[in-house]
Amino acid sequence: MVASLYAPSEAKKALWVFLEIEGGDFAGVSIELLSKGRDLAGKAGWTVCGLLLGNDVSDLANQAYSYGADEVWLIDHPLLGEFDVCGYSHVTMQAIKVGKPSVFLLGATPNGRDLAGRLAVRLRTGLNADCTDLILDEDRGVLISEVTGFGGGVIALLESAEHCPQMSTVRPGVFVANEPEDNRQGELVNMKVKLKKADIRSTVVERHVGEGVDLTQAPVLICGGRGIDGDFEILRELAALVDGEVGATRPPVDEGHIERERQVGQTGVVCRPKVALNFGISGAFHFIVGIQDAETIIAINTDPEAPIFEHADYCIVENAHKILPELIKVLRRERESIHA
Amino acid sequence: MTVDQRPIEIDDALWEELIEITDGKAAPCFQCGVCTAACPWGLVRGDPLSVRSIMRGAQLGFLEAQEAIWLCTACGQCEIYCPREVPIVDVFQGLRQLLWERRKTPAGLTTVLWSVYWNNNPLSQPPSQRMGWAEGLDLQAYDSSKHEILMYFGCTASYDSRAQSVARAIVQLLRAADVSFGTLGEEEPCCGEAVLRLGHSPYFQDVAQHATDIFEKIKVGKLVTVSPHCFDVFKNHYPHINESFKPIHYTEYIAGLIEGNRLILEGSLSSKITYHDPCLLGRVNESTHYPRVILETVPDARVIEMPQSGPDTLCCGGGGGRMWMETPPGERFSDLRIQEALDVDADIIATACPLCISCLEDSIGSMGVTKLKVHDIAEIAQMALGEVSKNDPVEE
Numbered sequence: 235m236v237a238s239l240y241a242p243s244e245a246k247k248a249l250w251v252f253l254e255i256e257g258g259d260f261a262g263v264s265i266e267l268l269s270k271g272r273d274l275a276g277k278a279g280w281t282v283c284g285l286l287l288g289n290d291v292s293d294l295a296n297q298a299y300s301y302g303a304d305e306v307w308l309i310d311h312p313l314l315g316e317f318d319v320c321g322y323s324h325v326t327m328q329a330i331k332v333g334k335p336s337v338f339l340l341g342a343t344p345n346g347r348d349l350a351g352r353l354a355v356r357l358r359t360g361l362n363a364d365c366t367d368l369i370l371d372e373d374r375g376v377l378i379s380e381v382t383g384f385g386g387g388v389i390a391l392l393e394s395a396e397h398c399p400q401m402s403t404v405r406p407g408v409f410v411a412n413e414p415e416d417n418r419q420g421e422l423v424n425m426k427v428k429l430k431k432a433d434i435r436s437t438v439v440e441r442h443v444g445e446g447v448d449l450t451q452a453p454v455l456i457c458g459g460r461g462i463d464g465d466f467e468i469l470r471e472l473a474a475l476v477d478g479e480v481g482a483t484r485p486p487v488d489e490g491h492i493e494r495e496r497q498v499g500q501t502g503v504v505c506r507p508k509v510a511l512n513f514g515i516s517g518a519f520h521f522i523v524g525i526q527d528a529e530t531i532i533a534i535n536t537d538p539e540a541p542i543f544e545h546a547d548y549c550i551v552e553n554a555h556k557i558l559p560e561l562i563k564v565l566r567r568e569r570e571s572i573h574a
Numbered sequence: 575m576t577v578d579q580r581p582i583e584i585d586d587a588l589w590e591e592l593i594e595i596t597d598g599k600a601a602p603c604f605q606c607g608v609c610t611a612a613c614p615w616g617l618v619r620g621d622p623l624s625v626r627s628i629m630r631g632a633q634l635g636f637l638e639a640q641e642a643i644w645l646c647t648a649c650g651q652c653e654i655y656c657p658r659e660v661p662i663v664d665v666f667q668g669l670r671q672l673l674w675e676r677r678k679t680p681a682g683l684t685t686v687l688w689s690v691y692w693n694n695n696p697l698s699q700p701p702s703q704r705m706g707w708a709e710g711l712d713l714q715a716y717d718s719s720k721h722e723i724l725m726y727f728g729c730t731a732s733y734d735s736r737a738q739s740v741a742r743a744i745v746q747l748l749r750a751a752d753v754s755f756g757t758l759g760e761e762e763p764c765c766g767e768a769v770l771r772l773g774h775s776p777y778f779q780d781v782a783q784h785a786t787d788i789f790e791k792i793k794v795g796k797l798v799t800v801s802p803h804c805f806d807v808f809k810n811h812y813p814h815i816n817e818s819f820k821p822i823h824y825t826e827y828i829a830g831l832i833e834g835n836r837l838i839l840e841g842s843l844s845s846k847i848t849y850h851d852p853c854l855l856g857r858v859n860e861s862t863h864y865p866r867v868i869l870e871t872v873p874d875a876r877v878i879e880m881p882q883s884g885p886d887t888l889c890c891g892g893g894g895g896r897m898w899m900e901t902p903p904g905e906r907f908s909d910l911r912i913q914e915a916l917d918v919d920a921d922i923i924a925t926a927c928p929l930c931i932s933c934l935e936d937s938i939g940s941m942g943v944t945k946l947k948v949h950d951i952a953e954i955a956q957m958a959l960g961e962v963s964k965n966d967p968v969e970e
Contacts, residue, residue, distance in 0.1 A: 388702065460939065485940055488903040501682065501900040504698070519734040520932070523698055541735050 238359040238397040240334050245398045247375065248281040249274060250307075250335040252326070253298060254346060255288055262406055263341030265301050269412035270368060270404075271339060272302025278372040280336070283307055283423075285329060287322060289315035292422070299420035301412060307333060307423045313434055317345050321434040323352045325427040330357065330399060332425070337377045338399040339368070341406060350403050360394035362402040377402065407453050407508065446495060447479060454478030455507040455525065457498055461514020461535060461554055464491035468558050469513065475565045481505065483521045498524035513554035517542025582636055589635025596668035600632035602658040609652035609662055614889050615645060618905040625652050625662060632665050643669045644680055647907075648771050648894030649853040654885060663894070670773020683772055686898050690781060695729035696768040696898070704760045707731075707738035711745055716756025718793040723827065725755045726808075729764050730928040731800040736935070737928035741800055743956035744824055750959055751837035755798075763788050765804040770811060772895040782812050789815050796820050798827045800952075802854035802927045803893070809859065823855060825926050825951055829864035832871050840960040844874040847954065848920035850911060850934065851887035852927035860885065865926050868951050872958040880914045888914070892929035903940065908933040915946055926951045 249271045254261040264284075271282045283305040284298040295306040309325050326349065330338065338353075340346040342364050354361035362379035366389075369378040377400040379392045394400050449455065456473045458466055460483065469480045481498040482491070498505060499521040510528035514535060515521060522545050525531060533546035534554050543549040550557060609625035616622030623645050631637060646666040653662050673679055689698045705713070716724045725748065731741040748755055766781030789797070795818040799805040808821035831837035847869055855861045862884040869877045882888040891907040912934060915923040923946055925931060934948045949957075 388700070484936070488940055494900070497900075500697075501898065504685070517735075518932075518936075519697075519736060522735075544735065 235396070236358050238399075239331065239357050240398055242336070242375065242396065242398050244334055245336040245375075246281070246334050247279070248283050248305075248333065248335040249337040249370075250283045250285055250330075250333065250339065250399065251303070252338070252340040252346060252349065253284045253286045253294070253306075254341055254343060255291065255294070260294065260297060261341060261343060262411070263343060263346070263404065265411045266406070266409040267339045267341060267404060268298060268301040268303055270409040272412065274368065274370040278370050278375075280370075281305060283333065283335065285309075285326065287311075287314050287325065289313075295420070295422050297414070299418045300414035300416055302418075303420050305421045305423055307425055309425045309427055311427065311429055313429050313431065316438045318434050318436050319345070319348045319352060320436075321429060322349055323356070324433050325425075325429055326353060327356055328427045329425050335399045336375055337370075338401045340401070340403045342403040343406065346403055350401060354401050357399065357401075359397040359399060359401060360392075362392045362394070365402045365404050366408060368402060368404070376400070406451070449479050449481055449496065449498065449503045449505050452479035452505065453508045455481050455498070455505050455510045455528065457481040457483065457510060457512045457515060457525065458486060458492075458554075459483040459513065459515030459521075460485040461516075462486070463514075463555075464489060465555070466492050468562070472511075472558060472562055472565070475562065475569060478507075478509075478511075481524075483515055483518070500524065512542055512546070513558065515542050516540045517545060582634075584635050586635065588637060591672065592632055592635055592637070592668070595671050596632050596665045599661050599668070600629045600665045603629040603633065603656075603660045604658060605630060606657060608655045608657065609660075612652045612655045614647070614649065614651060614891075614907050615905075617888075617910060618907065628669070629660065629662065629665065632669060637669065637672065640673060640678060643673060644899060645896075646894045647853075647889050647891055647896050649889035650858045651853075651886075651889065654857060666894075667771065667773045667775065671775050674774050679772075680899055683895070683898060686768055686772065686895075687774060687777060690764050690766065690769055690777075694764050695733060696764065697729055697733050699729075699733040701760060704732050704762060705757075707733075707741060708745070708757075711742070713745070713759070714756045716758055716792055716794075718795055721754050721756040723753065723755045723796045723798045723822075724792070724794050725757050726762065726765075726797050726799045726804060727757065728762075728799060728801045728804040728928075730803075732762075734928060734932070736931060737800070740928060740931075740950040740952050743950065743952040744800060744828075746956050746959070747828055747831075747837060747952060751831045753831065753836070758788070758792070761788065765807050767801075767803040767807045768895060768898070770807060771893065772898070778811075782807070786813050786815055789819065794819055796822060796827075798822050798824050800824055800928065802852045802859070803929065806854040806858060823859075823861060823864075823926070825855070825868060826861060826864040828952070828955060829867040832867060837955075838960065839868075839871050839955060839958040840873060841958045842874040843872050843954065843958050845921040846876050846878055846919060847872075847922045847924050848878050848880050848915050848918055849883070849951075850880070850890070850915070850923055850925040850930060851883055851885075852925060852930050853887060853889050853893055855926060856883070856887040857885045865924075865951055868955055869924060872954060875954075875958075878918050878920060880911075880918055882914065890925075890927075890930040890933040892933040897929055897932070906933070906937060908937040909941060912937045912941055912943060912946065916943065920946060922947050922949050922954070924949055924951050924954055 251267045253264045275282045281304045284303040287309045298306050340350045365379040367380035376395045379402045454476045456469050473480045487497045500523045506527040508529045510525040512533045531546045532548040533542040534550045538551045607626040648663045686696045694701045731737040763785035770778040805823040
């Protein structure tokens with residue numbers, strides 16, 4: 235195997251996080267990675283660095299410190315206003331060659347994945363994609379990445395001890411963001427890079443954000459089947475209370491109670507929410523495929539023999555119409571007490 | 575109806591590619607249109623699937639109506655009526671291959687192929703769970719010198735919870751008849767039928783070769799399948815394995831056990847049963863006799879035929895890779911089939927294919943039918959096992 239551009243012996247004891255900007259603010263996953271990075275580096279006595287790219291974005295550095303960055307490496311350039319994978323990988327390469335971090339983490343977002351793949355090839359290092367956990371072996375300075383394989387059937391622990399930086403991408407929602415420490419200070423490293431117009435190969439002409447839903451990104455999925463008799467209004471109410479999305483099995487979609495793009499399963503969307511609540515769903519295999527990777531599956535059905543219960547972590551034998559109003563009442567009360 | 579007056583653009587390069595990919599199989603077509611008339615899409619759509627136009631396109635080198643190319647369920651109804659014996663299903667699959675090469679496939683189909691690659695099944699299920707359904711059954715690893723048959727369960731019966739009950743029924747029947755059989759356990763390879771039907775011929779060759787290597791190594795002889803889909807690919811689309819290799823659908827094997835007096839069905843089942851021939855058995859492989867032998871042996875059962883039966887069976891809509899594509903309500907052939915079963919006043923609609931079960935049960939649910947049940951023939955035979963056999967401690 236070819237050697238990486240710098241050897242582990244040359245690497246600094248630093249953990250870098252790519253700070254992705256979304257509508258003028260950090261993407262949630264970047265804050266989650268800073269928080270996780272803080273926990274890992276804190277124990278090992280490493281430095282946490284945020285890599286901040288953009289045009290006129292230096293104001294965001296303070297926020298990065300508050301979530302755990304010791305340093306922010308800032309590359310502020312008029313050509314970096316929009317994410318362009320050519321420009322971004324070009325300048326990130328330059329920063330990494332100077333900073334020589336041991337570990338480099340990115341969010342498994344469309345842009346993060348795009349950038350990570352290109353960088354790993356250019357740096358001649360490995361990349362562990364879509365990790366579900368990260369562990370830092372302090373003695374060896376090695377990052378151990380947990381990934382699931384074969385449809386969740388196995389968990390693999392991967393390390394790339396001989397190559398630097400050790401790169402991993404992590405999906406949004408895997409780690410929890412720490413509470414920000416508002417007065418936390420850090421050091422700003424202003425990076426000067428070589429970047430010319432010809433390095434940017436695409437221009438954003440117009441930005442269209444689709445109206446469509448993306449069930450795959452929902453942390454909480456509220457699904458309804460034939461058993462809820464088309465009453466999706468109450469599911470929407472529940473979804474709004476838990477910041478979730480509403481999905482459905484095929485029959486209610488067929489009957490026109492809900493749009494086709496919310497159909498979950500083999501011929502619909504395959505989701506991986508943290509929690510999937512299933513109301514009045516018998517659990518035909520073609521639906522199960524769409525939720526089986528959820529972290530926690532809760533099923534509510536009147537039929538104790540319903541196959542969905544074989545896949546659920548929590549099983550409630552009851553009419554969905556009875557549970558829903560009670561659940562909504564409790565959640566609403568809890569929300570009010572938090573805001574009170 | 576307005577007539578489309580635009581000239582058809584013929585692309586010479588595409589023409590050559592089409593001829594090569596379809597192996598010139600559309601050439602004998604003389605455009606009589608019997609295929610279009612025979613195609614079951616005409617039963618559910620005002621505008622039928624114009625099979626004839628697609629054959630013409632394949633002859634001349636134009637590729638329009640791309641949605642239509644994905645509609646074919648590979649039921650083969652058009653082929654039995656075609657006076658020129660054009661292998662129409664193969665032509666459709668060739669056209670799909672061309673669309674794969676141009677990356678113009680419906681959403682979701684790449685996932686199916688990747689799942690075969692990563693998981694050894696098209697259903698995105700973990701390979702380690704392939705034998706999960708057989709827990710406690712104590713199945714033996716296949717040994718060609720010891721076992722009469724290799725029991726090949728296939729992906730659907732291994733993972734789909736509904737079809738798993740068919741697999742368990744077959745195990746119980748084989749044990750009741752004292753058949754010595756083995757399985758490949760988690761090593762059982764996916765047959766690749768989904769890949770073939772979705773039209774990715776080069777990848778299908780890979781999958782088939784991989785399975786062939788496994789079968790050669792274990793010196794396979796008689797191989798009995800649960801699904802007619804696996805049976806059909808092994809029989810008609812696989813490379814040569816060895817002289818003794820013989821794929822058999824389980825209905826033929828069980829019927830043989832009954833005719834050889836090894837399996838005796840003596841439990842009563844007083845029901846009116848109608849049999850839905852899966853296309854790949856009743857039509858494509860002309861196996862209409864054996865399933866009926868089993869049903870007619872069941873004591874007290876009355877077997878009634880639907881108008882469309884045997885080689886003229888009505889497709890359930892789940893073949894040709896359509897299981898991985900969405901069919902809008904009102905266009906599902908299985909709705910018509912359930913109506914047909916209701917019209918002959920059946921209590922049970924029997925079939926012998928896990929995909930047919932899935933489509934038929936789906937229609938029963940959406941149509942709100944309560945008086946008709948879908949059962950696999952293996953489940954019916956299991957119900958008809960005498961009390962003694964039923965108490966065999968196989969499921970403990």
